[in-house]
Amino acid sequence: MKNLLGKISNVTDLRKLEVSQLPQLAKELREYIIDIVATKEGHLGASLGVVELTVVLHYLFDTPNDLLVWDVGHQAYGHKILTGRKDVFDTNRQFGGIAGFPSRKESKFDAFGVGHSSTSISAVLGMAIASNLKGAKEKQHIAVIGDASIASGMAFEALNHAGVSKANILIILNDNAIGIDPSVGALKEYLTKVKSDKRLAAQNNIIKALNFNYSGPIDGHNIEKLVLELKRLKSVKGPKFLHIITKKGKGLQKAEEDQVTYHAPGKFDKISGERVKKEINLYTKYQDVFGKTIVELAEKNEKIVGITPAMLTGSSLKLMFDKFPKRTFDVGIAEQHAVTLAAGMTTQGLVPFCNIYSTFLQRAYDQVIHDVALQNLPVIFCLDRAGLVGEDGATHHGVFDLAYLRCIPNLIIFAPRNEIELRNILYTAQKGLQHPIAIRYPRGYGNIINWQKPFENIEIGKGICLQKGKNIAILSIGTIASNISEALGLMSNSSNFSHYDMRFIKPLDQNLLKEIFTSHKKIITIEDAVVKGGFGAAILEFAAENNYHNNIKTLGLPDNFIEHGSVFNLQQTVGLDSCSLKNTLTSYL
Secondary structure (H helix, E strand, C coil): CCCCHHHCCCHHHHCCCCHHHHHHHHHHHHHHHHHHHHHHCCCCHHHHHCHHHHHHHHHHCCCCCCEEEEECHHHCHHHHHHHHHHHHHHHCCCCCCCCCCCCCCCCCCCCCCCCCCCCHHHHHHHHHHHHHHHCCCCCCEEEEEEHHHHCCHHHHHHHHHHCCCCCCEEEEEEECCECCCECCCHHHHHHHHHHHCCHHHHCCCHHHHCCCEEEEEEECCCHHHHHHHHHHHHCCCCCEEEEEECCCCCCCHHHHHCCCHHHCCCCECCCCCCECCCCCCCCCEHHHHHHHHHHHHHHHCCCEEEEECCCHHHHCCHHHHHHCHHHEEECCCCHHHHHHHHHHHHHCCCEEEEEEEHHHHHHHHHHHHHHHHCCCCCCEEEEECEECCCCCCCCCCECCHHHHHHCCCCCEEECCCCHHHHHHHHHHHHHCCCCCEEEECCCCECCCCCCCCCCCCCCCCCCEEEECCCCEEEEECCCHHHHHHHHHHCCCCHHHEEEEECCEEECCCHHHHHHHHHHCCEEEEEEEEECCCCHHHHHHHHHHHCCCCCEEEEEEECCCCCCCCCHHHHHHHHCCCHHHHHHHHHHCC
16 A cells, blocks of 8 residues: 555554554655655755654654654654654755754654754653653653764763663664764774674673663664564663664665765755756855865875864865875764864874864863863864854854854954965964964855965954945954945945954954044944854953943844754844845944
8 A cells, every 4th residue: 555654644643554554654754755855955864764763663652752862863854754744844944944953842742952963862861860750650762873973972971871870761773884974983893893793792792881771783674673672672671772773875776875975965866866966166165175275284284184073074174084094083973072182182293173063163162171272272173164054053053153262261263254364374373373273164155266376374363454434344254244245335335334354353453443443433343153242242342441432333143043044044034144234234324
């Protein structure tokens, strides 16, 4: 019988099926995901790999009363479709549509928000302890975590606690040997050995040693085996661990063959899997400006090393890995370790470029303060995906970095206006600095074709004037300067405005600021980051400290979390697109 999925609008409908019908439902669910993502884009491979598991979990367990957490939400498309969001799944990650990750405010089936990795075991353990305290001893608590995510320090911390908790939790390890890039590390090698020699599952078992009831590994695409094992585990009390083997991208040949690309492939043909060819973009992504430049620098400076927490491809550090594999380190999903590893290398004279997405550096805040800045070690932090990042939404916007880094002593903070400035600050930093530096740059393409100019040194703490005007001074940092320039180009009275690219949030160019405050009555700061505590706040502090009484207006992101949508849509929403800025600037005249 076909078209089972068409008759299922919620898990109640799902549970009316016979077990023998579940393989057909899984087939239809996989085809549905492929069909939608082929035209709407999104994360593909991870959800395809857990289709059978998703069907069986919702079939056997009493969700949402039983609590199910996905780690990370890349796996959760099938979960969303089966839990009442099938008819709106085509709005996934679209402006005003459903989120690309589980969200507590979106559905009662989304027990926990999971945009970052390795949080599920801690969250599920907290839920299980709460259930015990409330006397709900029959409630089930399930975490589905990938092999790349379980290698993170936070996951180990949670396993360590859970093993002595006697809490009624089930950890399902979705073992496919890949996160976005292939998984790395000793734990990954151990799991690989377990798959080929199941005797290791009984002997010297890491999970059993932590007091878990371990079972597996079993085929995560075999519904009959999944049903039998999960039925058994439902009746087992205490901490349980099920190891399943899956294939990321299962069901689409291209996605199985190229798991890195098909993690999030863009638009593709749903039958052949061939990606839709995009128009050739003459410009270069900022991540590639970083990747190509660091290779160029590393060829001449043997002290340069590259570090990334599981983002070789996403950061374009893969370019350095291909050229200098012994000097490039993918440490897995372990931001804290990445930062302190870089600090240790610096003490021995190496020049580490530690590339971490802005949103993920938040996970290593203590290490930035304690292990790097306190010791004044000149680590070079390259913060990719700074500012609004688009469809990944609130969990991934890199909008807090200026505020949370600006208060740290010894730390230089720089935001390049364009590709040439990014290239030159990388060159300047590797020559030798007296302090650590954080360089933030956005996701996506720049706007200069010939950016590979001869290197030039950038003077630390020096801003520049882009346009000299009469009455109002606009101060900006980073690539938002291009929106401002466009806005001024739309105005007939743009001569009233000066525009300064301050470049450094810390240290501020005090001499330039004194000149600006003396010659302009009104000051407007604009940043692609939260206003609270950010660049504009630094300018307000400067004015107060130096007893200036100019009229100062700060523009940036408001004091709330920004949802998902295209960067342009989101900039319109918060008034940072060129047309909105034109209207705002005009109102200040």
